[in-house]
Amino acid sequence: MNRTRKPLRRTIDQQRVQVWYGWLRQLSKRSTAYALEKQLLPEGFARATDGSLSHRNRMVRYREGKHVPRSELVARAETRFPGGRALLEHPYWEILDPDRDVSVCAAAWLARLGADVQRLMYRPSRFVVDHVAKRRPITNVSLRQLENLGTFEALAATTLLLRETLQAGNSLRAHCCAASFWRLLLLIGSSVPFFDVLPAMAELADKALLHQVVHRGEQVALTSVPIRRYEGLLRGYCLAREDRGTMGPDHASWVRERLLLIRGKKGFDVQHAFRVPVIATPALQADPEMYANFLQDQMVRRMALDYCTKARWAHRVFIDDLMAFYNDPEGHWPAVDSVVKPLIPRPDRADSQRAIA
Numbered sequence: 001m002n003r004t005r006k007p008l009r010r011t012i013d014q015q016r017v018q019v020w021y022g023w024l025r026q027l028s029k030r031s032t033a034y035a036l037e038k039q040l041l042p043e044g045f046a047r048a049t050d051g052s053l054s055h056r057n058r059m060v061r062y063r064e065g066k067h068v069p070r071s072e073l074v075a076r077a078e079t080r081f082p083g084g085r086a087l088l089e090h091p092y093w094e095i096l097d098p099d100r101d102v103s104v105c106a107a108a109w110l111a112r113l114g115a116d117v118q119r120l121m122y123r124p125s126r127f128v129v130d131h132v133a134k135r136r137p138i139t140n141v142s143l144r145q146l147e148n149l150g151t152f153e154a155l156a157a158t159t160l161l162l163r164e165t166l167q168a169g170n171s172l173r174a175h176c177c178a179a180s181f182w183r184l185l186l187l188i189g190s191s192v193p194f195f196d197v198l199p200a201m202a203e204l205a206d207k208a209l210l211h212q213v214v215h216r217g218e219q220v221a222l223t224s225v226p227i228r229r230y231e232g233l234l235r236g237y238c239l240a241r242e243d244r245g246t247m248g249p250d251h252a253s254w255v256r257e258r259l260l261l262i263r264g265k266k267g268f269d270v271q272h273a274f275r276v277p278v279i280a281t282p283a284l285q286a287d288p289e290m291y292a293n294f295l296q297d298q299m300v301r302r303m304a305l306d307y308c309t310k311a312r313w314a315h316r317v318f319i320d321d322l323m324a325f326y327n328d329p330e331g332h333w334p335a336v337d338s339v340v341k342p343l344i345p346r347p348d349r350a351d352s353q354r355a356i357a
Helices: 007-028 033-040 058-063 071-080 084-088 091-096 102-111 115-121 140-149 152-168 171-188 195-208 227-243 251-262 268-273 288-309 318-327 350-356
Strands: 218-220 278-280
Touching (some): 007 058, 033 071, 091 102, 091 195, 102 115, 115 140, 140 251, 171 218, 195 227, 278 288, 288 318
Antiparallel strands (some): 218 278
8 A cells, every 4th residue: 555645545545445345245245355356356366386276365455455456457346246436436535535625626526426416415407508506505404315315425425515514614514414424324334335344434434524523512423332233223123124024125215214213213212322422522521510411411322222222121111211310319320120122122112102202
């Protein structure tokens, strides 16, 4: 890997190569780098004197993201496993790079994000003579519409909006964009090839951009929560729904059902658990009263996730325990029973219905 590049640029390249490799591995149905290299680069294998096969271990380096593949190899892979080049050269990786000027590159990036995203980002032209498309303003509605797409393109567009709001100094709007980014990351997390690199994607996004989002003393930090637990909850819920025949296996159905959980439509505990992760800034920690409220809020978030995912929280009503926690002068969470409950939250649970009502 070229050592003259900045560390963050090297990390971005590492991850985009790993995403590309993951795509090839899934489409080729080859579980090892050796098998994939033998299929994609058979001429690189040679017989040793003892009759064994030797090769250059190139795919291992791509699996680890140590080298960016040459254009010839990318083109060869694209003929056999279409779609990999689009992931490797996706605008998302450029938008994450802070050295790229967002005000200069925004229009070019959006032009590469497809018709679904462009319909949401631009106003429809009213006159034939309109040569320059006009952008829509950033609103909660437009962010929600991008979430409804649930695609990598929508994640890239939301990342672009986040950079623009940070540049404009709008901390509230930046926080809203960060919350949408979090939801979209969870939406694409179960799809190929993002599942294998989901924690790394959260870490990279934090390092490149999300850590800049600070609102009311709270700094967005996606790596402050166990993202695999969220993905396990979402995936398990959708698989259970699919097994019962109440949803289809298509992308749109998965996005719709995952959004119901992520947006907290399935219960009060889920609503608290899926809020965008944050940590306290030094300024917030310096204010005893505000910091105490922050720690209390973080406790609620952690317990809400436990109520959604851990078997030991059976037959407990989250909102009742929440109220008891707020009323406890010493700030203790109510004691927990050891009864077993299903891993997957049920939409028809009595506590969920009461919380929604």
